[in-house]
Amino acid sequence: MRSAFRPLTRRGLLTGTLGSAALLAAGGSLAGCGTPAAQQTEEGCVSEDLSGTEKTLAFSNWPQYMDVDEDDESKRPSLDEFVSRTGIKVAYSEDVNDNNEFFGKVQNQLAACQSTGRDIMVLTDWMAARMIRLGWLQMLDGTKMPNVAANILPSLRNRPFDVDNQYAVPWQSGLAGLAYNGRVTGEIRTVDELLTRPDLKGKVTALSEMRDTMGLLLMSNGHNPADFTANQFDDALNKLKRAVNSGQIRRFTGNDYAPDLAKGDIAACVGWSGDIIQLGFEDEQIKFVVPDSGVMLWSDNMLVPNQASHKTNAEELINYYYEPAVAAQLAAYVNYICPVQGAQAEMEKIDPELAANPLIFPDEAMLSRSRVFMALDETQEREYEAKFQQVIGA
Amino acid sequence: MSALAHAPTGSGQPASPPPAARSGRHRLLPYLLLLPGAAWLFLFFVVPLVQLAAASLYDPSGSLSTGYTLTWAVGNYPTALQAYWPQFGRSFLFAGIALVLALLMGYPLAYAIAQKAGRWKNLLLVCVIAPMFTSFLVRTLAWKTILSDNGWLVGLLRDVHLLGPDGRLLATPIAVVLGLTYNFLPFLVLPLYASLERLDHRLLEAASDLYASPLRTFRRVTLPLSMPGLIAGTLLFFIPATGDYINAELLGTPNEYMIGNVIDSAFLVRLDYPQGAALSFLLMSAILAVVFGYLRRAGTEEVL
Numbered sequence: 001m002r003s004a005f006r007p008l009t010r011r012g013l014l015t016g017t018l019g020s021a022a023l024l025a026a027g028g029s030l031a032g033c034g035t036p037a038a039q040q041t042e043e044g045c046v047s048e049d050l051s052g053t054e055k056t057l058a059f060s061n062w063p064q065y066m067d068v069d070e071d072d073e074s075k076r077p078s079l080d081e082f083v084s085r086t087g088i089k090v091a092y093s094e095d096v097n098d099n100n101e102f103f104g105k106v107q108n109q110l111a112a113c114q115s116t117g118r119d120i121m122v123l124t125d126w127m128a129a130r131m132i133r134l135g136w137l138q139m140l141d142g143t144k145m146p147n148v149a150a151n152i153l154p155s156l157r158n159r160p161f162d163v164d165n166q167y168a169v170p171w172q173s174g175l176a177g178l179a180y181n182g183r184v185t186g187e188i189r190t191v192d193e194l195l196t197r198p199d200l201k202g203k204v205t206a207l208s209e210m211r212d213t214m215g216l217l218l219m220s221n222g223h224n225p226a227d228f229t230a231n232q233f234d235d236a237l238n239k240l241k242r243a244v245n246s247g248q249i250r251r252f253t254g255n256d257y258a259p260d261l262a263k264g265d266i267a268a269c270v271g272w273s274g275d276i277i278q279l280g281f282e283d284e285q286i287k288f289v290v291p292d293s294g295v296m297l298w299s300d301n302m303l304v305p306n307q308a309s310h311k312t313n314a315e316e317l318i319n320y321y322y323e324p325a326v327a328a329q330l331a332a333y334v335n336y337i338c339p340v341q342g343a344q345a346e347m348e349k350i351d352p353e354l355a356a357n358p359l360i361f362p363d364e365a366m367l368s369r370s371r372v373f374m375a376l377d378e379t380q381e382r383e384y385e386a387k388f389q390q391v392i393g394a
Numbered sequence: 395m396s397a398l399a400h401a402p403t404g405s406g407q408p409a410s411p412p413p414a415a416r417s418g419r420h421r422l423l424p425y426l427l428l429l430p431g432a433a434w435l436f437l438f439f440v441v442p443l444v445q446l447a448a449a450s451l452y453d454p455s456g457s458l459s460t461g462y463t464l465t466w467a468v469g470n471y472p473t474a475l476q477a478y479w480p481q482f483g484r485s486f487l488f489a490g491i492a493l494v495l496a497l498l499m500g501y502p503l504a505y506a507i508a509q510k511a512g513r514w515k516n517l518l519l520v521c522v523i524a525p526m527f528t529s530f531l532v533r534t535l536a537w538k539t540i541l542s543d544n545g546w547l548v549g550l551l552r553d554v555h556l557l558g559p560d561g562r563l564l565a566t567p568i569a570v571v572l573g574l575t576y577n578f579l580p581f582l583v584l585p586l587y588a589s590l591e592r593l594d595h596r597l598l599e600a601a602s603d604l605y606a607s608p609l610r611t612f613r614r615v616t617l618p619l620s621m622p623g624l625i626a627g628t629l630l631f632f633i634p635a636t637g638d639y640i641n642a643e644l645l646g647t648p649n650e651y652m653i654g655n656v657i658d659s660a661f662l663v664r665l666d667y668p669q670g671a672a673l674s675f676l677l678m679s680a681i682l683a684v685v686f687g688y689l690r691r692a693g694t695e696e697v698l
Contacts, residue, residue, distance in 0.1 A: 035452075104661075111458075265564060393649060
């Protein structure tokens with residue numbers, strides 16, 4: 001007999017592969033011991049500013065968050081005006097679709113203090129707060145942005161997570177409140193009605209954004225979302241849990257509640273003012289409600305990440321968008337709450353009807369009822385988010 | 395996996411073993427040919443898998459800002475299972491029901507296309523595959539419209555009193571199972587079609603010559619001959635269906651969430667990497683256990 005050569009069989013190969021994979025797994029996990037800390041410090045991660053020599057700026061924003069020319073969608077009037085005025089070339093990309101997803105995209109670079117290739121990115125309050133906490137953002141120079149100090153809405157000036165807008169300047173703001181479809185149900189005034197009214201059973205959605213849904217619930221219990229205790233959070237969460245268990249709440253959504261509300265599959269929901277205004281243009285029976293107990297005010301913020309090499313250019317752009325006339329031009333297109341004082345007067349010239357809309361230019365009464373969610377530290381954020389996710393089913 | 399679909403139905407291996415080794419180079423040749431595929435698998439499957447395994451054993455009190463250390467925290471597994479066993483059970487239940495429904499629809503469909511369609515065969519095949527040209531997400535969103543509370547389907551079902559006046563389909567387990575059935579049906583039909591297409595008519599004739607009833611012919615001839623396709627199809631259907639989270643997310647409510655939704659939120663929302671990794675591994679091992687059990691029962695050396 002010659003030496004036994006065993007032909008390669010599928011099973012033999014599979015067993016071999018699985019075996020070696022298992023060995024590798026054991027060896028590999030011994031070698032790879034955990035992950036490094038993602039926390040950065042101002043001294044540890046220093047960014048160089050090349051704005052003096054490079055007149056460029058990379059700007060990442062959400063889709064449909066910038067005014068475009070009615071005839072030519074590739075033209076962005078307010079941005080083009082900035083380019084011609086300052087000579088700074090802006091590479092504008094609409095690559096932010098979801099805060100969590102975007103975080104996943106830039107997390108590895110920022111954790112290692114590397115460049116993301118972006119000079120400005122626009123992210124929502126809580127994500128901005130997380131990045132500030134992680135030390136991933138560059139501090140902005142207020143003296144280079146006089147318009148911001150002069151024109152920002154007072155309620156956005158001292159937010160719990162970022163006093164004096166040192167790191168985050170609102171691009172647009174909005175409200176999270178209640179909405180209903182008047183063709184399907186009668187008027188809704190309070191959060192409690194939404195959670196308990198029998199005729200709405202199974203026809204209600206709430207937002208999967210914890211701060212918006214829980215903020216409204218905390219306020220409906222008479223507590224302040226900007227300053228609450230763990231017990232108060234648990235009380236509010238139990239209230240939500242009862243509504244989920246009773247089948248009152250059908251599901252938790254991102255933006256996707258809007259078509260369901262328009263069709264009447266859901267009768268009422270926790271929703272965002274910007275979406276509801278858009279729906280209201282097409283069907284006036286769809287209405288946004290500011291509950292008497294209060295409404296949540298959120299913003300999407302312009303942030304300059306570490307290792308972004310055009311900070312001064314970025315500050316120039318932020319300053320530009322806080323000119324009332326520019327802000328009005330933008331607000332006329334995007335229909336969110338304009339964070340710039342004085343834009344309302346400018347809007348009168350463009351579109352008086354929009355200027356009178358309290359969901360774009362809220363009045364004092366509405367702003368006094370609005371709250372920004374408390375700044376959470378990492379432990380709190382994880383604990384609250386885990387509890388909330390457990391109730392919403394994931 | 396697509397190779398499974400083309401597993402020969404007859405005797406798989408050539409009867410005579412390959413000639414014994416003549417030279418070293420010849421002996422190495424099969425391994426050299428394997429090299430590109432193996433390198434690919436190693437880089438994009440084994441390495442991430444090892445990382446995931448390590449992540450599932452990280453100290454659960456670590457965090458993004460402080461980093462994680464590998465402490466062999468096996469406790470992550472029972473903790474994760476305890477918190478999310480309902481979603482686990484639901485994944486297997488929903489995928490199982492969807493599989494049964496898909497088999498009831500898919501087998502006759504594949505049989506008809508393979509054996510009875512004649513010149514319509516190619517057109518029908520295109521009809522099965524065509525929806526796959528649009529995105530998974532878009533197809534699932536289309537089901538939202540079809541099952542909508544004010545849509546024609548719910549209206550019809552209410553009229554014939556299959557649904558109560560306030561009954562609905564969207565946001566119920568029914569919608570999720572329907573979505574799973576629909577979305578993964580082609581994965582079941584195509585391998586089945588491939589093995590049914592090669593069904594030897596002479597064997598069926600022989601069976602009827604021997605006075606076998608059509609039912610018996612099916613049970614003793616057609617079904618055993620289509621086994622490789624059936625097994626490949628069920629696996630291709632069941633494995634992705636169990637891990638799916640889009641259908642539960644779009645067509646269901648929190649009460650229908652499957653384990654995929656939990657893993658998604660652990661990684662992207664809660665940033666609890668050890669738990670997310672532990673859940674992923676639990677899911678993988680549960681699926682592997684089911685698959686191996688199934689293959690052992692089905693006893694098909696040819697497929698694996």
